[in-house]
Amino acid sequence: MGADEGGSEPASSLADQVSAQRATLVELLEGLPETRLSKSTPRQGWTLRHELSWLAASDEELLQRLDPVPGATSDEARWRRVRGQAMHTAQELRLAALREHLDASGARVSASLETHASRLEERVVRAAVELHLEHASAALASLRGVLAK
Numbered sequence: 001m002g003a004d005e006g007g008s009e010p011a012s013s014l015a016d017q018v019s020a021q022r023a024t025l026v027e028l029l030e031g032l033p034e035t036r037l038s039k040s041t042p043r044q045g046w047t048l049r050h051e052l053s054w055l056a057a058s059d060e061e062l063l064q065r066l067d068p069v070p071g072a073t074s075d076e077a078r079w080r081r082v083r084g085q086a087m088h089t090a091q092e093l094r095l096a097a098l099r100e101h102l103d104a105s106g107a108r109v110s111a112s113l114e115t116h117a118s119r120l121e122e123r124v125v126r127a128a129v130e131l132h133l134e135h136a137s138a139a140l141a142s143l144r145g146v147l148a149k
Contacts, residue, residue, distance in 0.1 A: 010117070011113045011114055011116075011117030011120055012114060012117075014113050014120070014129060014133075015110040015111070015113040015114050016110075017133060018106060018109050018110045018113065018132075018133070018136065019106065019107075019110045021106075021133075021136045021137070021140060022102065022103065022106030022107075022109075022110075022136070023106075024140060025055075025102065025106075025136070025139060025140050025143060026099055026102060026103045026106070028140075028143050028144065028147060029095070029098075029099045029102070029143065030099070031147070032095065032143070032146070032147065034094065034095045036048065036146050036147075037049040037052070037095060037098075039146045039149065041142040041145065041146070042141075042142065042145070043138075043142075046142075048142055048143060048146050049091060049098075050091070051138065051139045051142040051143070052090065052098060052102065052139055052143075053086075053087045053088075053090035053091045053098075054087060054135060054139070055102065055135050055136060055139040056086050056087065056089070056090035056098075056101060056102060056105060057082075057083040057084070057086040057087040057090070058083070058131070058132045058135040058136070059086070059102075059105035059106065059108070059109050059132070060082055060083070060085075060086035060105070061079060061082050061083055061086070061128060061132075062109055062112075062128050062129065062132045063105075063108060063109060063112055064082055065119075065124070065125050065128045066112045066113065066115075066116040066119055066125065067112060067115075067116055090102075109132070113129070
């Protein structure tokens with residue numbers, strides 16, 4: 001993957017990464033029985049449902065960082081609320097609905113990365129993107145681990 005003049009990956013490459021990771025995740029979720037969402041993951045006390053819900057929360061935070069609501073504060077308390085609300089919503093979904101939710105939110109994140117490419121120059125936004133990619137990788141690894149058992 002090429003880098004732009006600032007040494008960072010261009011938005012199109014990041015969008016492609018998000019799309020590829022999400023397509024793999026959604027495809028693997030197709031074969032997962034509903035009951036396996038409650039299987040534990042390497043994170044102490046977390047289940048696969050927690051991991052996938054955390055990814056949904058990460059999607060929502062990144063979407064709002066890329067395209068902020070005018071007048072909204074950008075303090076840590078707000079970001080905790082954004083993540084908490086998104087995670088709670090995702091945790092309540094059955095597997096088929098959660099899979100659709102993650103597919104749709106992944107597509108929105110990819111599109112937003114392309115649309116708001118100039119925001120990637122901001123340190124806090126770039127950090128949110130990198131953290132989002134880590135969360136996606138962790139969720140995918142947890143899903144693969146559950147499927148392997």
